[in-house]
Amino acid sequence: MAQDKVTSIDVARLAGVSQSAVSRVFTPGASVSKRTAQKVREAAEALGYRPNILARSLITGRSRIIGLVVAYLENYFYPEALEKLSNALQAEGYHVLVFMASQTAGNIDDVLTEILDYQVDGIIMASVALSSDLSSRCQAAGVPVVLFNRHQDDDTLTAVISDNAGGARMLASFLVEAGHERIAHIAGWEGASTQRDRESGFRDGLAACGRALFAREVGNFEPETARQAARRMFDREDRPDAVFVANDHMAFFVMDVLRFELGLQVPDDVSVVGFDDVPPAAWPAYGLTTVRQRANRMVEETVKALLERIENPHADPKRIALDAPLIVRTSSRTPEGWGR
Structure with a gap:
């Protein structure tokens, strides 16, 4: 019995x-x-x-559950960031439900409907966009949303990002000062604000030095697509002598193509720089020069902003952009006198 x-x-x-x-x-x-x-x-x-947490939520009006939405985990940046977000929210007494989504609007709509069914107290969207219709549904349900490592042209949403444009401008200046003449870019997914901001900042940085982009390909933040982009860009005589890859994850695959398929020396034949500073960037096998996203600070600001919106639904939304320092390693030539 x-x-x-x-x-x-x-x-x-x-x-x-x-x-x-x-x-x-x-x-x-x-x-x-x-x-x-x-x-x-x-x-x-x-x-x-x-x-019984769910039963208690019917009495208190709070489930103490946060929905965390992410589109892909292949990029080393997101598993680390999600772990930090989960730990930080749990330290505040919240439970975290992770939902996987794709970049398609229909899929995100389905995922969001499922999240709202759980009566969550808040939502963090990492690496995915939120349509104006979905944003309105969240507002109508009284569920605050914070965008992590992404922003949108929606004044009602709070977003926490790195200074993507500023970091990319630094990369452009760094490569020009190192004496590069043919500077290229392998872009990520063009629907992402991170990609748009990084490329815009990089182009602005080149323009400030009297230069323009020598070549461009799209890697879509996907390993195989990044490999193909590298082959098209470098398997020719008039190849670039430097390339900014939109994130570290793609940059590793680009470097592998350059060195092991095309027989090029990094950085003697071509300098490679990335963005994120994920752990493998520091491995001697890559030694990637990159721009660091301060994951701890981003998590801290995201949790702080979300809890503020939960406690005070009328709090003004904000866009928080954190500084992103340049980390110089061995994958790039270094300007004379750099760091002195």
Whole structure:
């Protein structure tokens, strides 16, 4: 015979406290004495009691659940960032549900509908865009949304990004100062604000030095597409002598094509630079010169902004752009006197 489910009343009776005291012990942020909390947790453990979070949300109006949406995890930047986001939210007493999405509008619509069914307190969108219709649905449901590593032309959305344009401008200046004449770009997915901002900043940086882009291909943030772009760009006599790849993930595959398929020396024949500073960028096999996204700061600002919107739904949305420093390694020639 199945055993009857243990309830908070059973815990309260064994601990010798009120049912409301049991509820407070299992409600993050609620006021309860250390002695009472210890008695309740000992009674709960003895009885095998677990609080029903979803049932409690019907009473409090809060599920303590955050929906985290990401489109792809192949890029080393996102698994690390998602782990940091999950840990930071859990430290604030929230549970995290991760939802995978693609870049197609229909898929994101389906995913968002599923998220809202969970009565989440907030949503973080990482690497995916939100249409104006979906944004309105979230507002109507009273669910705040924060964009992570992405922004949109929507004044109602809060976004936390790196200074993508500023970081790319630094790369352009760095390559010109290093003496490069034929500077190229392998772009990411052109629907991403990160790609648009990085390319715009890179072109502006070249223009400020009296230069223009020598060649351009699209890698779509995909390994095989990036490989093909590198082959088209470099398997010819008038090849570039430097290339800015829109993120580190693609840059690793581009470097492999240059060195192992085309027999080029990096950086003697061509300098390669990227953006993100994911862990493999520091490996000696790549030694990638890149622009660092400060993942810890981005996570900190994202969680802070989301909790602010949860506590105060009328708080003004904001766009937070964090500085992105240039990290110089061995994949690029270095300007004379650099770093002195």
